[in-house]
Amino acid sequence: MESDDPSSRSNSPPPQRRRICGNCDRPQAVCLCHVLPTTPITTNTRILIIHHPHEAHHKLNTARLLTKSVRHVTTHLSRKLLHSHLTDQSPFATIYLFPPSPTTPAVTLSDLKQTLNNHDNVLLIAFDATWKHAKEMVKASEGVLESVGAIRACLDVDENLTGGSIYDDELVLRKEPFKGCVSTLEAVARVLGAIEDKGDDIERVLIGVLREMVRLQAGFLKPVKLRPKLLKKSKQNEMKTLLE
Incomplete structure (x- = not known):
């Protein structure tokens, strides 16, 4: 029988915290150092990430x-x-990632390099947030984006299809509202693949990092039991009446 003496409980060893890798800042069990570039990749494109506070601590x-x-x-x-x-970004052609809207068209990846007209200095802005928050962030940023003549660029998007990445189903780890909504890393990798001189190599390395992260993380996912969709009370009563 377990003792109720508080002093006996205080003598129990404290729970051990997970060991964190000092290089990739991830738990040792899912360390990614073996796939991260030994030296960070140098690109002509500079990347600016606007990180929503709610996303900052997401694992x-x-x-x-x-x-x-x-x-x-x-x-x-x-x-x-x-x-x-x-600051100090004025010489750069500026693009930002977001799907088109009825009032603001977007350049697709296949046309992006031609649109930039082989501009050597490009600033790519990515809004790192959930889909809902990203919409709010872009709307709040419209004035600044317009003042620098930023070009809206997008990956292919299909709002009629649910799911995650439109490229690789294995990269789906966080549920997205529709196909075309991908992680910030994947989106940036696709853009760099389209506009950098060695874009194919850069994209392959970055997608490789993402794929390994997903592979390691998937080993810790718990099986999800699908729950039946509950009808609203009015619909339940309607169905009950039909069955009587």
């Missing part, structure tokens, strides 16, 4: 992996893009 956030993998990455914890975030 599966991929923006941190970008800062470990690519040299010219700057992150700001903010709910919108500010002019101060663009």
Whole structure:
């Protein structure tokens, strides 16, 4: 029988904290150092990540992996893009990642390099947040984006299809509202693949990091039991009446 004496409980060893890798900042069990570039990749494109506060502490956030993998990455914890975030970026052609809207068209990846007209200096802005928060962030940032003539760029998006990445089903780890919504790391990798001189190689390395993260993390996922969809009370009564 377990003793009720508080002193006996205080003598029990404290729970051990997970060991964190000092290089990739991930738990040792899911360390990614073996796939991260030995030296961060140098790109002509500079990457600016506006990091929503709610996303900052998410365990599966991929923006941190970008800062470990690519040299010219700057992150700001903010709910919108500010002019101060663009200091010394004036010589750059600016693009930002977001799907098109009825009022704001977007350039697809296949046309992006031609649109940039082989501009050597490009600033890529990514809003790192959930889909809902990203919409709010882009709306709040419209004034700054317009002031620098930023071009909206997008991956292929199909709002009629549910799911995650439109590229690789194995990369789905966090549920997205529809196909075309991908992680920040994957989206940036696809853009760099389209506009960098050695884009194919860069994209392959970054997607490799993401794929390994998903593979390791998937080993800790618990099986999900699907629950039957509950009808509203009015619908339940309607169905009951039909069955009587």
